[in-house]
Amino acid sequence: MKLSVSKGCTPESWEYFIMSYITHGLRKHSLYNRWASMVQRCTNKKCIDYPLYGGRGINVYTAWVKNFKLFYNYVMALPDAMEQGYSIDRIDNDGDYEQGNIRWVTNHYQTINQRISKRNISGYVGVDKHGQKYKSRIKVHGDRIYLGLYDTKEEAVEARNKFIIASKLFEYPIQKIR
Structure with missing residues (x-):
């Protein structure tokens, strides 16, 4: 497996991404990229969106950071999971990406929920x-x-x-x- 890395938004270690790829076989699932982006913007100070997320104190539930499958299982069990036109939203916009604070909503509801x-x-x-x-x-x-x-x-x-x-x-x- 060849891993290409951009200089601007690289995590301190790609180990958890590689392990997720090896252990669950869901690397090509569209939710995987959403998860990877979520982890990046909350944990990687080099990520362009870090000031808007991690820089504001927004974190990702610790178990999800290193285990995509746990994240996948949780969000896929939520109402409207993967419905056309829906994406993941934090209920409390200033809260963390964690159980009880994420949901699937349309762009309309995400617009309402912005700070x-x-x-x-x-x-x-x-x-x-x-x-x-x-x-x-x-x-x-x-x-x-x-x-x-x-x-x-x-x-x-x-x-x-x-x-x-x-x-x-x-x-x-x-x-x-x-």
């Missing part, structure tokens, strides 16, 4: 400073819906909350105005 961007100065999801006003927006099933410009960020949040309720988008959290 607020560092560039967001309003402190609210879907509310951005736009000149002297605040823009309110929401993304629903890939479509960005513009809800208007408001004098205050609180008014923009209220408009977004009202849209969520009126449209019965119950999967979106109603934001508390601070």
